[in-house]
Amino acid sequence: MALNDCLSLFPVQALNRQQLTAGWRMAIATLGEGEDRGFARSDFDDDAWGPAEVPRLHGATAGNESVWYRVRFPRPKHRQRTLVRFEGAFLVANVWLNGRLLGSHYGYFAPFSFDVSSFLLDENVLAVCVEAPVELDLPSKRHVMGVFNDWDCKPYPNQELGKLPEQFVWHVPMGLWRPVMLEQVGHVVAEWIHCVPRVEISDMARLELRMRLRNLDGRIMTGELGIRVSPDNFTGAAALEMKRAIRLNGHEVQDITVELALPHPQLWWPWAHGEPALYLAEVQVMADDRSSASIRQTFGIRDISLKTRAEGWIFAVNGRDIFMRGANYCSEFFLDAATDEILSQDLTLAREANMDMLRVHAHIEPASLYEAADRRGLLLWQDLPLIFSYVHRADARSGAFFREAVLAQLEEVVHMLYNHPSVACYAAHNEPPWCAGFAWLGERHVEQLNRDVDEEAAARLRQLDPSRPALSASGDRDRHLYHGWYYGQWQDLAIQNPVFVSEVGAQ
Template sequence: MPYATLCLLWMAALLLGCQSSPRLPAESQSLNGHWRFQPQVAVDAAPAQPEFDDSHWPEIRVPGNWSSQGFDTQGAHWYRTRFQWQPQSQSAGQRLWFEGVDYQAEIWLNGQYLGQHRGYFGAFYFDVDTELKPGANLLAVRVDSPLESQQGDSWSLHKTLIKGVLGHHDTRAGGAWSDRGQERNTGGIWGRVWLQPQGEVRLNSQRWHSQIDADLSRGQWQLSYVSEQQHLGEWQLSLTPVNFQGQAETWRQPGQLPAGDGQVTLLIPEAKRPLWWPRERGAPNLYRLQARFISDGQTLLHSQQTVGFRSIDYDGQLGRWSVNGQPLFLRGTNYIAHQFLSQANESLLLQDLQLMQQAHINVVRVHAHLLPQRFYDLANRMGMLVWQDFPLQWGYQDSDAFHRDAQRQLAEMVNQFHHHPSIITWSAHNEPPWDADWMRYRYQDYHPKQNEQLDLALYQSLRRLDPHRPSFALSRTAEHPWYGWYSGHWTDYGAPAKEKLITEFGAQALPDAPVLYQLLKAPADWPALPDDWSQWQYHNFQPHETFELAGIDPGPNVLSLIDNTQRYQQTLTRFAAESYRRQKYQPVGAIFQFMFVEHWPSMNWGIVDYRRNPKPGYQALKQAYQPLLPSIMHHRDRFSRHEPVPLPVVIINDHLYTLPGSQLTLTLHQGDVVVDHRQQQLHIQPDSVLALAPFPNRPLTPGRYLARATLHDDHGRHLASSQFTFEVQP
């Protein structure tokens, strides 16, 4: 069967397997569904008690963010649900799980206070052995997601909620700096809720780490637990292939579980196993790792996790990333899937990841927030690398209380997401004040050292919590050049780069006319340009940057503006991406376009609109990101008939194999006429950049031209191609 057909069948099977929500653990009881919701701000604790009458409250779906269900509110609100429960004789107790609540939750079961959790992304639980009762039960949750802007004029420099782009960002409803920038609050019980039976020994957390040595791999699995008494018994371990054909491995070893809070480390012995690879380098081989502790014929502890064997390394001196010891140039994008995490379902995430891989993107920067676990599960299975930011965006308080909260949530992030082989790095803070000199012009109370100690402490925690991944204290402003949008000109991307990591570059472009028409709610004067841009600005359009800095011509109407912004984004995206790729390891080792998709009905930097329609910028990135690229381009697309046209030709090979006897064909078309044709035999080295003589490098008669570069292997099979259009003027 042809390889392309196999890939299509594999992706179809993956899609069919991801239509429903991820399965809850075996024997668990789901508490999802329709709950009662208090739409008014909570003012007392009466709804925590079972006898409270909530029959007049409207219903709300759990999981779900409240704004996504028509409740345009913020602050503290009550959720209540009634459910039936019957005990199982084989279980010693029950654990109540929440996958995610934005932002602070306080929980009562049958009127008994269980506790609270702060932070939008983390899963949390309570043991409810005494509070849960056979028959009818009442669960009440007070969810508080306040507005930060209530704190004063400079609130955005001193934020207290660790929500990243979900709380304050250019791509939020209203943007980052307007009076409406805090609308469409993301609060609510966005994740699943369930009851999980517990044995006498209860698992609290687990940590996985793999090591690669030549072609051998080994692993270390650390389980933290609590036990009422000491137990002697036997560990039974198994390692079973999940997404490939292979033999399961099993082990038995004696063990003991001391009473109280304990920790045990289980070692997976060294062996030759299929490794987890990004799709560009091989197969993303995954295993189901299971452990059972058996004592007197009973299973006292059972744990399982999906893992992969892989290693990650970053050489900061050379700017070079390696996966399993093999170098890999990172061709990335920034990504926010949806403003409301409950809406980022498996189908949406899979569609986005497929579009990314079709555009030859091999790494995703989850930009200043965390996505649900289902995203990382998909990335694992699809072989997509992930750069993971902690949800700190711009400025925050420097109080001791905030620093402690940030440390706690950072540990929560690493502990809950560390096992995903797709995640290759952590970054603590995006553009913090101490590295963002531009803030001095926006805030009167700006301090150049703000959040520096916070970020350095978070970085040390990342190094301690996960010493096996590269970590960064921040994503630096210098790594976000933004030429042609916030400063300079798009041709400045052609200058020699100074940074090894380019983690943001891009430009805005409007969506196509039908999408924009619907987004603006069918304006009566369509397609006339507006006299007042405020509605557009609410949907993230930046008129100053578009017209004054980028110099985009609005044209006579909206249709021409759409075309002009899309062509500008297309030109800038391709030129920047290819310019940085031409500087591979000299000094650039990774690039991240900003950004992939518009995550709400907006008109921002996405190369895919919020309805998942690719813009021309997507096609530009797809061409520029080909692993094998015959790059032919210029920073100009207009020349005089009296000057030569020197289009630089560079062969970029990100593959790790040699291409001997390759044939490069360069053709120059003027309309249907071929005015130049050249062929050249090349020996293309692995992981290389090869600069060739400019083409056609001579004066041309006036007209429109298309230059095409095509590579074939030594058997005449097509490998890659690119093209560049330009005009010669009289």
């Protein structure tokens, strides 16, 4: 089975949505146990299972690395297509409807969907197995979770693994941590939409709307796109509207680009340098003479660059050099606890501390963080969920799986974050073993394997999103300073002369 055997529809676009909240039941199991016992069968008796709260994360421990869910729901009362959409499952999800395997998804942060229109009954049973393997040989880990399966701050330092009393069990998050939705859509949907603005002269900008459409039906579909672009958080500019005819063959996936002129563009600025102006792009997809999908996407007009000079790195926004003041950031170890209110409060604290940038450290945050950062004018340095060593002394199959998992997840990161002006840059891998300061394993082939994947990831990030700088690592040319934390005294910071500090700790 493919790593991701599902629909990847990143923008919310349903004509109607119903969240599945009531009636969930769950059971914790060992890896592989549930299928052997028939947990996915529609006639399985789950009365002995406990009630489940969805969304919610649980802690996976060695030997208890999967959680099974079951819920019943009636056939939706509409005549269009029905999708089951998972907003987030940590880490591997396998999904069945009425005993039929729909597919799977790997990765904790991206939404994924299944078209269940042909499999619905009057009464339906949805079964989901979510797995989060617990890897105790941390240098040899192959699963891509970032800070959630190897970190010196979770929930105790990784160097203490196996040294603490029995009650300190090493665990990783596991479960359905974002809502599960039933969605009504038409035959044509959008996999992703990229808003690509560029200023040509001071009073004129060009906006390219790039989108990938998918025909879920086997028949030819004709229709049109209705596009409207208007100010979102400012006034004074008239809305722009246009239409574009579409035609897709049965099950065709088609890339479309639409270009509009934006007179008198308002630029997005970090909060200390101007206003974070946002636009709203609305796309209505018509197919088969009816509404098929409806998308609302905010974006900002801004240019960002990174000058990596020997005397010091400089970020420039809209041509203006900015000395970045900031901190590393991780909201919660169990991300379901990171409510919109908590994330908003954290960004308020960052601004009150006069920070320009937060580094989202080796993980991906809930979508509301990026939306709030757009509106607050805070820049984000975005890491991929990669940290320290992977596949040390592992076989070729594990190395190939690691590479495939990295490349699949980075594409999801780009499509999720492309339209957020707050996202300033990407870094593929935090403190990999090939960086001079972290090459403690002392094995050249391990360093090279990690480096090959990291450099391929950075190149792919630049290809998918040329609007942002992409680094193969953090801790390579930029500096992580821990004088007074892991070594030396905090006073030693006064004599350092780093080109750019992206991580620091002292006590």
